[in-house]
Amino acid sequence: MSSELFLKENYSADGARVAVSGEIDIYTARQLKEKLYSVVDKSSKDIYIDCGGLDYIDSTGLGIFVGALKKTRLEGRNIHIENLKENIKKLFIITGLDKLFILS
């Protein structure tokens, strides 16, 4: 019954992609942070996070996304967040994070 999170990364000429599915909460946050920060460090291009399989995220997860964005911005890179479900997109809008990330 614990939340579960699945992450899959791949790298291409356009940038690095991370596919996220499951739930991001205080229990799975560390797993997300380790993976996402590692991908940011390994890539020199923009990061694309596919959230098509993401069912839940809270402020812990949003904070990790913001932390990753700060790292990329230091090098003039961006984070693109793709395929957000409506309930998740709502959180980005309420917190103003839709203005920080490139949503598509």
Added chain:
Amino acid sequence: MDSPDKIGLTLPYKAEYVSVARLTSSGIASRAGFDIETVEDIKVAVSEVCSRIISTASGFDGHYEIQFEIDKNELVIRFYSDNNKIRCIFDDDKDGLGMSIIKAFMDNVEFCPDRTGYILSMSKIIGVVSGNGL
């Protein structure tokens, strides 16, 4: 006279059980008659508080409690801790993301009220469409 329906959930200070709080609050919010979008909002708000309690209680033994009270036109959710070091859990919420989410999704929130047994109380009025219009 009908008294409110009360449901209680006691959880350890462990991150792996926050999803249980989400499932329980979804079930109760549905039973109270909220639409699916509002059920989702309530679930997120409850989970935010639980996450904050867990972060504050890092390493503590013991339990916290969530009490749900369904009155005819309101769902009230209160959080209690068995540890008096867990009180004003949002005082150092640097980003403010947690607080802004809770305030956006719930109609009424009492953060760190004085002279009450609970550490946080929040409520949602039944019968009002989720107020964010998104």
